[in-house]
Amino acid sequence: MPEGDTVWRTAKRLHGALAGQVLLRADLRVPKFATVDLTGRAVLDVTPRGKHLMTRIEGGLTLHSHLRMDGAWKVFANGERWSGGGPAHQIRAILENPDRTAVGYRLPVLELLRTAEEDTVVGHLGPDLLGPDWDQDRALGNLLADPGRPLGEALLDQRNLAGIGNVYKSELCFLLGVTPWLTVGALPADRAALLPPLAKKLLEANRDRVVRNTTGLHAPDVFVYGRASRPCLRCRTRVRVADQGDGSRERPTYWCPVCQSGPAPEPGSPAARRARGRAPGRPR
Incomplete structure (x- = not known):
């Protein structure tokens, strides 16, 4: 399972690729959120919380993901061949802006929630070793x-x-x-x-x-x-x-x-x- 340092690097890479950019495509391949349309909304930031990833999106929404044992987020330049993540049937999320595309593979946890309700999924965590709440x-x-x-x-x-x-x-x-x-x-x-x-x-x-x-x-x-x-x-x-x-x-x-x-x-x-x-x- 990826540990806090790996998740921190993943968040940094996703933030650099997505933050401040408007989504041209947002494909969430889980049944509960498959019809959600996030296009036209800007990604505000991507923040790690322990081993969780919180992608905050304009309009008070957060895309919460967790890598667990096998999950991975890959970032590609638009037009670049998607390689190194896995076969297409393992893709669970695609977030595309004018410059970059973030692809989530084998994500066992992928859910969309109100940003104000993030504590429902990470509020139980202790102090984050790499976070601002460290104590x-x-x-x-x-x-x-x-x-x-x-x-x-x-x-x-x-x-x-x-x-x-x-x-x-x-x-x-x-x-x-x-x-x-x-x-x-x-x-x-x-x-x-x-x-x-x-x-x-x-x-x-x-x-x-x-x-x-x-x-x-x-x-x-x-x-x-x-x-x-x-x-x-x-x-x-x-x-x-x-x-x-x-x-x-x-x-x-x-x-x-x-x-x-x-x-x-x-x-x-x-x-x-x-x-x-x-x-x-x-x-x-």
């Missing part, structure tokens, strides 16, 4: 409010702080020296206080990068994510992977058993076996 004290308070919850699950809960996905979850836990299964309440106070500003620092450092980097090295780009069975960059112990989740949505989760303290699934456990079956390939 690290509030974010920390949200995390600490459920001390018995595993840290990795708490970090992925967008109600606590918005923008962290599975990559940053694993990388943040490594940088803090704890496993993602350590409960929030067991996290030492000094590391807990470090968590929100560290998360913000990582996302800000990567929001303009195509290839995400959390190590500060030319390569590898990440400490543990996607590096199962490869040596830890610090201690050379093999990085492990296992599923983590609340039972409804489990994600492959990576950690170093030496550099990170706290509970974790044993090698060969069901969670470890499931994760190995669908862990991402070797990172750059």
Whole structure:
């Protein structure tokens, strides 16, 4: 799933292509909004909110989209061949102005609402790591409010702080020296206080990068994510992977058993076996 930095870049690209321009074509290929006519209206701005995209349109309307696992927005110059997004049957939205065309592929969430009602879809989110509402004290308070919850699950809960996905979850836990299964309440106070500003620092450092980097090295780009069975960059112990989740949505989760303290699934456990079956390939 695209994380906050990726969504921020997508919003920046869409804003540059659409903001201030009048729509010559607006094709929303979802049944509920298929007959809506937005032509002749100007796009005012495109704003990210956590992992959500809010395209605000003249007349008090907002086109809300979410990429989830597979969605993507591509921008093309008018007359340019649409390539790199996917086949035509996967297109869910087309927004065209005199210069550019934005094409939304495989968008699992695409809805039109009143701008005044945006809180109905994003009001539940915690402070946005890359947004103007960022408040690290509030974010920390949200995390600490459920001390018995595993840290990795708490970090992925967008109600606590918005923008962290599975990559940053694993990388943040490594940088803090704890496993993602350590409960929030067991996290030492000094590391807990470090968590929100560290998360913000990582996302800000990567929001303009195509290839995400959390190590500060030319390569590898990440400490543990996607590096199962490869040596830890610090201690050379093999990085492990296992599923983590609340039972409804489990994600492959990576950690170093030496550099990170706290509970974790044993090698060969069901969670470890499931994760190995669908862990991402070797990172750059």
